[in-house]
Amino acid sequence: MTPQALMLFAAGFGTRMGALTADRPKPLVRVAGRPLIDHALDLIDPVVPGPVVANLHYRAAQLESHLAGTRVVTLREKPEILETGGGLRNALPLLGSGPVWTMNSDAVWAGPNPLALLRDQWEEGMEALLLGIPPDRAVGHTGAGDFLPGPPAARGPGLIYSGAQIIRTEGLTDVQEAAFSLNLLWDRMLARGTLHVIPYDGEWCDVGRPEGIALAEAMLARHV
Structure with missing residues (x-):
């Protein structure tokens, strides 16, 4: 089944941004004159045919106001933040039962639309398809990486997880905790050999720290 809906993670506190x-x-921090979340919507609107849900927590009212009049349905997490796994499960009534895209709202992309790449390589039998960034295409990112693409995929130094994926959601119902990371599902999928990772051939910048703003703007300028 081709994914129809997308979960946009926008609930974090953004503490690294000072x-x-x-x-x-953080999704309202501006890069190249526009809020980060608007850069994400530029990628979502041409590709995702169904519902788009954004989870909110920190200063949620500002994001609700910003997104009013767009296609995005907002969902406040309260009293506590639910992390990626809990947030996705909380949004399932709005997203439906099929596989969904998930995407972080604090990265900027230059190159092919990452959501279209995932859609075009999604196959039956996959439980998750993650988009990974080769280290030389991850602007301003340090570290050895998160996944070896395989096959079979494995954790290890290699591709950096970009925050964009397609994932089946059935396994969310087996988790007892209210707040949990999608890493829990990924580990189960890796053990079954149903998690796949593909590389991105454009550039990507994680705007998680203040210095990421200038790096992202320079990256975008290179691709004009």
Whole structure:
């Protein structure tokens, strides 16, 4: 089944951004004159045919106001943040029962649409398809990487997880905790050989720290 809906993660506190998120949520930090979340919507709108749900927590009212009038349905997490797995499970009534895209709202992309790449390589029998960034295409990112693409895929130094994937959601119902990471599902899928990772051939910048803003703007300028 081809995915129809997308979960946009936008609930984090943005503590690594320091003063920039003292009065606003991280998805509203501006890069190249526009909020980060608008860069994500530019990728979502041409590809995702069904519902788009954004989970909110920190300074949720600002994001609700910003997204009013768009196709995005917002869902506040309260009293506590639910992390990626709990947040996705909480949104399932709005997303439906099929596989869904998930995407972080704090990265900027330059190159092919990552959601279209995932859609075009999604196959029956997969439980998750993650988009990974080769280290030389991950602008401003340090570290050895998260996944070896395989096959079979495995954890280890190699591709950096981009925050974009397609995932089947049935396994969410087996988790007892209210707040949990999708890493829990990924580990089960890796053990079954049903998690796959493909590389991205454009550039990607994780805008998780203040210095990421200038790096992302320079990256976008290279691709004009």
